[in-house]
Amino acid sequence: MKALLLVDIQNDFLPGGALPVPDGDQVAPVANLLMPHFDFVIATQDWHPANHASFADNHAQKKPGDRIILSGLSQILWPRHCVQNTPGAQLAAGLQLDRIQKTVQKGTDAAIDSYSGFFDNGHRRRTGLQDVLAGQGVTNLYVLGLATDYCVKFTVLDACALGYRVFVVVDGCRGVNLAPGDAAAALEEMRRAGAAVVVQSGQVAGGGH
Secondary structure (H helix, E strand, O other): OEEEEEEOOEHHHOOOOOOOOOOHHHHHHHHHHHHHHOOOEEEEEEOEOOOOOOEHHHOOOOOOOOEEEEOOEEEEOEOOOOEOOOHHHOEOOOOOHHHOOEEEEEOOOOOOOOOOOOEOOOOOOEOOHHHHHHHOOOOEEEEEEEOHHHHHHHHHHHHHHOOOEEEEEEEEEEOOOOOOOHHHHHHHHHHHOOOEEEEOHHHHHOOOO
16 A cells, blocks of 8 residues: 655745745645545654754754754754644645644654654654554555655655655655755665655656556
8 A cells, every 4th residue: 555644844844934944835735736646645743842952942052053962863953943732833734634644743752853754863762653554554655745854864764674665756845955965965865775766746646656
């Protein structure tokens, strides 16, 4: 069975949000185009407590873009974003929300970040996504969302490692590109891990994939 996974298409990652991804508002229309072609659609949602240690303003004399060691891992500090029960954390209003059967929340532990939809960054705790997919008998996973070089990338890498056949819908992703070329490098890393990353939404909607 195939499923469509929408990664972190949330208000804070759109233009005008707390951590806007360039052209992030162009992702929801691609998701809406594809959702009718899947029997199962699932979304991930960054869902941080206000005291999350990845927020720069929770550290004295730190700013977004600085790095710290968090729970033994290198961590980029981000602007405060996707705080639980705030408008910025909600899935984008432009999404056809009634077609999303399940939402899995991540980043809920204040002491460690969770880029991947499957695990925290230390692979110490699962989010529950794998259990949901197993319950639906999912083998083929089509992935799009925000951002290419962070949460999409790490979700895809974990999905490949877990044995899913993974397709990245490239025109449904946008990157942060903290450094020039980060998104392109992320796509190449996903390809090396075994994902098909040249998929375009028109191919999926037209039955080409």
